[in-house]
Amino acid sequence: MKKNILKIVFTLFVFSSFTACTSEFDETNIDPNLTTSVTPGSLINPVIYGLSSNNALKNYDITSALMQVHVPYPDVTAGGVHRFDITQGTGSSTWSSGYNWLANVNEMLKRSKELNLPNYEAIALTLRAWGFSNLTDMFGDIPMSEALRAEEGISQPKFDTQKDIYEILLADLERANSLYNKAIPLPYTADLLYNNNLTAWQKFTNSLHLRLLLRTSNKSDFNSSQKIITILSDVQKYPIFASNADNAVLQVTGISPNLSPWPRPQDYNNGRAMGSFFVDKLVEREDPRINFIATKARDFNNQEIGFKGIPAGYNGSEIFDYAPSGLVRLQAEAPMKIVIMTYSEVEFIKAEMAQKGLYNNAETHYVNGVTAAIEYLTQQPIPSNYFDNVNNKYNSTLEQIITQKYLSLYFVDYQQWYEYRRTGFPKLPQIQAGRNNNIMPSRLLYPTSVQTHNYNNYLKALEIMGPDDINTKVWWEK
Structure with a gap:
């Protein structure tokens, strides 16, 4: 004791x-x-x-x-x-x-x-x-x-x-x-x-x-x-998250002792680059979250060439002909937010249940989940044409729901990994120089x-x- x-x-x-x-x-x-x-x-x-x-x-x-x-x-x-x-x-x-x-x-x-x-x-x-x-x-x-x-x-x-x-x-x-x-x-x-x-x-x-x-x-x-x-x-008996206002988020003020976990913000983005898979998923979806997560890559003339990451598990000896997209330091600099759970996750749970035929309106809940995730991170309305993109329009598959859920779980403790192990999605590319026979x-x-x-x-x-x-x-x- x-x-x-x-x-x-x-x-x-x-x-x-x-x-x-x-x-x-x-x-x-x-x-x-x-x-x-x-x-x-x-x-x-x-x-x-x-x-x-x-x-x-x-x-x-x-x-x-x-x-x-x-x-x-x-x-x-x-x-x-x-x-x-x-x-x-x-x-x-x-x-x-x-x-x-x-x-x-x-x-x-x-x-x-x-x-x-x-x-x-x-x-x-x-x-x-x-x-x-x-x-x-x-x-x-x-x-x-x-x-x-x-x-x-x-x-x-x-x-x-x-x-x-x-x-x-x-x-x-x-x-x-x-x-x-x-x-x-x-x-x-x-x-x-x-x-x-x-x-x-x-x-x-x-x-x-x-x-x-x-x-x-x-x-x-x-x-x-x-x-x-x-x-x-039965939301009367079991009230659940109904909007982003309900999100479980620790607001880190930067006023001692409520400080960023990174004593030096530069330790967050130094020595790291964005992974190709994650960046490409955002780019192909024309997703506005990318501007809040990643910096733009540059060529050797220091000219911006858009968002471009590097592959996870690369050999280590490659010489890339560009400086890859890095991490936006503001994500780890107070005032900052540490997300525990969000309304978008609840909507993706509903979408999955509906996709499996156990609930109603899978597309509605998918759209709600994506919208909530984007609007929470960017603090801006989702682009009106977002779901016109073929990669974003609901296609009735569990893979699409979990891939968008993966994007929404950015910076949320271990949930991306746990969900991948549960569902097998998103389909990650084989890494180049992996240990463990390249098995997750x-x-x-x-x-x-x-x-x-x-x-x-x-x-x-x-x-x-x-x-x-x-x-x-x-x-x-x-």
């Missing part, structure tokens, strides 16, 4: 300046020696910021590299994530950061119950589902039921199967929805995500529920598709610390899940 409280006290100290801007000073004078002084309100902002900022960094390092959004350049090394060169350290930050912040979520959940604050309990369950779903989708089977219980003497937690974890998370989100009581306002300092708006939080809970149900929709014993339809058919990894390796500190349970997990190998498919992929 002492270790957990020290962690909580540290985050309270770091985030204390958030309370200085409000009239509620009850959290600025917390006695760090008293466990009972920790409130759900004192934990929520550090958790939101901590998980979001690390996810943004890992999107840059992992997702965007695997999904050919951008690649190291110039790069003459033999390895790199964009070449599917995955080490035990590739996912270590996701693992350690995830569990660190989930410890605070668990404390938030505990204190919510002790103080009889069901709205905070609902939010804590939502944050826990968000955090644990990203961990299990990245690694497969992980500790959950016995995790973060060192104060109870459990220093080597067992691994739960991914199926069991999803059963817990889906049940948690169902319970969270039932707990919200808008007649009782949140009593503590405004949260960073929704400014204590309970209607908005409930919409996030149910929209996240849709995401996780879709992830498991290929598992017939979960009946997830029918549950999706149940939620979509299905998971990341457990960090070295797992073997070092929890070896026996690690071995038991492998007996059930399969080898600790990047080609071992997680439960919902099998």
